[in-house]
Amino acid sequence: MPAPALADTHIDNIEGISVARDGSIDRFGGMVVDEDGRISELLDFGDRPTREIDYRIDGEGRVVVPGFVDGHLHVMDIGLGTLVLDLSETNSLQEALSRIASYAAAYPDRPWIIGRGWNQERWGLGRFPTAAELDAITSDRPIWLERVDGHAGWGNSMALAAGNITAETKDPVGGRIERLEGSRAPSGVLVDTAMEMVDNAVPPPLPEDRDLAFYNAQRLLLRHGITAVADMGTSVEDWMTFRRAGDAGRLQMRVMSYADSVDTMLLIGGPAPTQWLYDDRLRLNGVKLYLDGALGSRGALLKADYSDDHGNRGLPILNGTQLRNLMSRAALDNFQVAVHAIGDAANADALNAIEELSRDYSGDRRWRIEHAQIVDSADLPRFGEHGVIASMQPVHQTSDMMMAEARLGEVRLGGAYAWRSILQAGGKLAFGTDAPVEPVDPMAGLAVAISRTNADGEPFGGWHPDEAINREQALAAYTAGAAYAGFAEGRFGSLAEGERADFVFLSADPLMANAADMRKIEVLETWIAGQRVFDVEIESR
Amino acid sequence: MPAPALADTHIDNIEGISVARDGSIDRFGGMVVDEDGRISELLDFGDRPTREIDYRIDGEGRVVVPGFVDGHLHVMDIGLGTLVLDLSETNSLQEALSRIASYAAAYPDRPWIIGRGWNQERWGLGRFPTAAELDAITSDRPIWLERVDGHAGWGNSMALAAGNITAETKDPVGGRIERLEGSRAPSGVLVDTAMEMVDNAVPPPLPEDRDLAFYNAQRLLLRHGITAVADMGTSVEDWMTFRRAGDAGRLQMRVMSYADSVDTMLLIGGPAPTQWLYDDRLRLNGVKLYLDGALGSRGALLKADYSDDHGNRGLPILNGTQLRNLMSRAALDNFQVAVHAIGDAANADALNAIEELSRDYSGDRRWRIEHAQIVDSADLPRFGEHGVIASMQPVHQTSDMMMAEARLGEVRLGGAYAWRSILQAGGKLAFGTDAPVEPVDPMAGLAVAISRTNADGEPFGGWHPDEAINREQALAAYTAGAAYAGFAEGRFGSLAEGERADFVFLSADPLMANAADMRKIEVLETWIAGQRVFDVEIESR
Numbered sequence A, B: 001m002p003a004p005a006l007a008d009t010h011i012d013n014i015e016g017i018s019v020a021r022d023g024s025i026d027r028f029g030g031m032v033v034d035e036d037g038r039i040s041e042l043l044d045f046g047d048r049p050t051r052e053i054d055y056r057i058d059g060e061g062r063v064v065v066p067g068f069v070d071g072h073l074h075v076m077d078i079g080l081g082t083l084v085l086d087l088s089e090t091n092s093l094q095e096a097l098s099r100i101a102s103y104a105a106a107y108p109d110r111p112w113i114i115g116r117g118w119n120q121e122r123w124g125l126g127r128f129p130t131a132a133e134l135d136a137i138t139s140d141r142p143i144w145l146e147r148v149d150g151h152a153g154w155g156n157s158m159a160l161a162a163g164n165i166t167a168e169t170k171d172p173v174g175g176r177i178e179r180l181e182g183s184r185a186p187s188g189v190l191v192d193t194a195m196e197m198v199d200n201a202v203p204p205p206l207p208e209d210r211d212l213a214f215y216n217a218q219r220l221l222l223r224h225g226i227t228a229v230a231d232m233g234t235s236v237e238d239w240m241t242f243r244r245a246g247d248a249g250r251l252q253m254r255v256m257s258y259a260d261s262v263d264t265m266l267l268i269g270g271p272a273p274t275q276w277l278y279d280d281r282l283r284l285n286g287v288k289l290y291l292d293g294a295l296g297s298r299g300a301l302l303k304a305d306y307s308d309d310h311g312n313r314g315l316p317i318l319n320g321t322q323l324r325n326l327m328s329r330a331a332l333d334n335f336q337v338a339v340h341a342i343g344d345a346a347n348a349d350a351l352n353a354i355e356e357l358s359r360d361y362s363g364d365r366r367w368r369i370e371h372a373q374i375v376d377s378a379d380l381p382r383f384g385e386h387g388v389i390a391s392m393q394p395v396h397q398t399s400d401m402m403m404a405e406a407r408l409g410e411v412r413l414g415g416a417y418a419w420r421s422i423l424q425a426g427g428k429l430a431f432g433t434d435a436p437v438e439p440v441d442p443m444a445g446l447a448v449a450i451s452r453t454n455a456d457g458e459p460f461g462g463w464h465p466d467e468a469i470n471r472e473q474a475l476a477a478y479t480a481g482a483a484y485a486g487f488a489e490g491r492f493g494s495l496a497e498g499e500r501a502d503f504v505f506l507s508a509d510p511l512m513a514n515a516a517d518m519r520k521i522e523v524l525e526t527w528i529a530g531q532r533v534f535d536v537e538i539e540s541r
Helices: A075-083 A093-106 A131-135 A157-162 A195-199 A207-223 A236-247 A262-269 A320-332 A344-360 A377-384 A394-408 A410-415 A419-424 A442-451 A471-477 A480-484 A515-520 B075-083 B093-106 B131-135 B157-162 B195-199 B207-223 B236-247 B262-269 B320-332 B344-360 B377-384 B394-408 B419-424 B442-451 B471-477 B480-484 B515-520
Strands: A009-019 A025-028 A030-033 A039-043 A055-066 A068-073 A113-118 A143-147 A152-155 A175-179 A186-192 A226-234 A254-259 A282-290 A336-341 A368-371 A389-392 A428-431 A503-506 A523-528 A531-535 B009-012 B015-019 B025-028 B030-033 B039-043 B055-058 B063-066 B068-073 B113-118 B143-147 B152-155 B175-179 B186-192 B226-234 B254-259 B282-290 B336-341 B368-371 B389-392 B428-431 B503-506 B523-528 B531-535
Touching: A009 A039, A009 A471, A009 A503, A025 A039, A055 A068, A068 A428, A068 A480, A075 A207, A075 A226, A075 A236, A093 A113, A093 A131, A093 A143, A131 A152, A131 A157, A131 A186, A143 A157, A143 A195, A152 A157, A152 A195, A157 A186, A157 A195, A186 A195, A207 A226, A207 A236, A207 A523, A207 A531, A207 B262, A226 A236, A226 A282, A226 A480, A226 A523, A236 A254, A236 A262, A236 A282, A236 B262, A254 A262, A262 A282, A262 A320, A262 B207, A262 B236, A282 A320, A320 A336, A320 A344, A336 A344, A344 A368, A344 A377, A377 A410, A377 A419, A389 A419, A394 A410, A394 A442, A419 A428, A419 A471, A428 A471, A428 A480, A442 A471, A442 A515, A471 A480, B015 B471, B025 B039, B063 B068, B068 B428, B068 B480, B075 B207, B075 B226, B075 B236, B093 B113, B093 B131, B093 B143, B131 B152, B131 B157, B131 B186, B143 B157, B143 B195, B152 B157, B152 B195, B157 B186, B157 B195, B186 B195, B207 B226, B207 B236, B207 B523, B207 B531, B226 B236, B226 B282, B226 B480, B226 B523, B236 B254, B236 B262, B236 B282, B254 B262, B262 B282, B262 B320, B282 B320, B320 B336, B320 B344, B336 B344, B344 B368, B344 B377, B377 B419, B389 B419, B394 B442, B419 B428, B419 B471, B428 B471, B428 B480, B442 B471, B442 B515, B471 B480
Parallel strands: A009 A055, A068 A226, A113 A143, A226 A254, A254 A282, A282 A336, A336 A368, A368 A389, A389 A428, B009 B055, B015 B063, B068 B226, B113 B143, B226 B254, B254 B282, B282 B336, B336 B368, B368 B389, B389 B428
Antiparallel strands: A009 A025, A009 A030, A030 A039, A055 A503, A143 A152, A152 A186, A175 A186, A503 A523, A523 A531, B009 B030, B015 B025, B030 B039, B063 B503, B143 B152, B152 B186, B175 B186, B503 B523, B523 B531
């Protein structure tokens, strides 16, 4: 475990902002952090600590907010993504091939060369690349590279062989094997579900790669001022990685974990959620369940047909009975339940299930609905009942708005990304990013939340701007709200006395910024439990 | 974690015995335990501590030895065994049926009634019991009861159905389905490998049962003065159970864990053995590998045919290549390797593999051979090379001696249970019990080690008495030796300054006892890290 500071520290001369879950704000000028890393005293501007202190840190008048809490992301996916070859900045096939060759030479022991981010449009290639072009680099190790949008994969001949893909292989349902012109022979690119044949042959990460991935993910998150996360879909391997980090004193951020299945949940937690481990740095809260798919692939469950695919209302991942059985098994032993629901039918059924289960499982359950993207307006008030938490990702709104219009048509968008309506109904908001699906940057999330516009300021005036919320509400959903959603209030999230001193120095006051300025706010320093874990000056040297 | 004593404690007025791995003994009259539970000072008889102390414990002149370290057992099997119905004391079928009915009534939620210990000979029944007799108790839950020797199982009709056993089912190789007289219909008892059909249908323990099982196992071990164990074959479920105990401050004893496979080892440890967790109470040291079976079932690998089964030399569980590959994978990342080897051929091959691997994997590896029961005399000197540890269970010698003579004939017994020869060759001994295969009682192990006789004093003069060792060597193998075998020297096992204060008050001095008296020595109190965790006076009230 990290050594406690073993001293009382006075963080002085700051523009401190503490945030309650309801969006109410207190401003303060300094704080005292005790030897356990907890805030023992918040000080008015100019006030001195009431107790003797050992150290004084001069905040130089900078803005301090609670450390950001990302309420929905995938720690290990973020981290493992940092270990693969990134081709997203390449501007020609030639440049990409050169990068691949360098990478292969740099990592002679990796059994596969894995990468992502290529885009033949950006290269101006006018065609897909081929296996033969990769074979020229190496034919003794598989190379497997995902396209920028995740919907195609490019492999060398060894990768195709590992997926058992030959001229005889038929295109799978929902996918396509690109063929050489005038031939059945695979050309090297696999589209959509055809990718799975090679994906399934990719060996799992090595244990040391998992530890490195965790380290990289944590660094990235701390750099963005994120001091706590909800990890959605923790596998046993992921959990062991978190514990190794905790055991070795390398776990700095706080992880609220939701197991990837009821089996994993029971394996880790046994008869109950785990303790808060490593001084409030890790806890298995419960389980993540998938009720439907996503809008992009038309897997989200809708009450009526997709506007751009008549006859299709999405695909359920769990049926209603399965969902209720799994929720019940978790709730029986006080595990928290987080249900992925994107379409309006999925959200309605998740709310139905919560309503039904609340009869047997009373008390403070904090049922979570993850994403809650498309909600029938008639269902919005139900977020105010049974303590339901809407765990939402503001940036999804701007990433998805064009697609949502195409999939749903204008008339069904009244309850889309409906942060304000959910708050008004008495629902509880927790904000996050779904990283690596979206970048981890909380400033982008805050900017979208208050403006309903993307980084280009589009659409002018905001998309369905009635659902924007104010700065205080947005900051609360990204701090105290997301902490509450993981039963962490009183431990972190608010910058209140008695909580762990997790905070961030910002380059400007987010409660005074417009959306454009919000995106420019920099994280200068990140502190967890009264210890500095990121300093932009040191890292940028 | 358990609260530290937060005070310096003087354990005064004791007949203290500290033990080095080589069997050398120091006697002392008191010790000072610091606030971390470590021994800060050993005191001569009558000496006062050099530092001021907060508490004084009067040992009343009693004998104190290091806490016993059981070098090979199965924690969860011990614990799960406590949860099932114990029929070993029943004296008639009627009494057994009555016990089964009470148990079924007491545990209405258990999906299966599981028990063990029945013996139709003890009942004077003159036949095996039947499924019908159990059906009269309950036919809506399976009942499955193991015979006292583990070689037969007695089920009701639901248990037989769960194993898909019908009149049409043929006897499997190595097993027998008992049939009703004059019929092919199964009578209810399954012998040897036929048991597996039902065993495989038994549901895994509930998470809360695992935690209870661990608690029971720990209590049993502490009651016998065992303060540390090597858990041989830790599954992921077992490990999670240990961690839950540690996280909740319920882990009192020290567990050195050997994973049940290389996969489990890598899942838990990742790129290396874990840290010592919970103040030296848990560590994943490495992996347990099985090279052969056991003597009883003639699975132990022999250099020549079994004397009582010509043409049979046992069955290898791993071939030589597999063994070396797995050992190599573990050693690559400094995981410790413990190889189960019982027969002389298995021991020879384990020694060969260690010799070969020692070339690539140098340094302090502490290769372990578990059991090392039957060793070709020609191979005994090889235990002195490459730091090999012989992890042996003295009580196996008296349990197995008749069988060993039948299986091997007199001429091959020169290197059987050869503790003295292994020590003389420079090998390192670690003693344990293989519990629940043998009872956990260390006094029985010490008595056998010094006498080669069983609890009845048989055979007179001892079985191959040349291989008996002296009291000091036996105590060392059961304390410092077993600690060293798990890389724990300096942490516990010797009662030396700087080590954790793990010790036991005994009713008499084991270094002054003959074998018969040794078995009568009682554990009065057990202390771990300077805290009392068992007190016979309190427990027997």
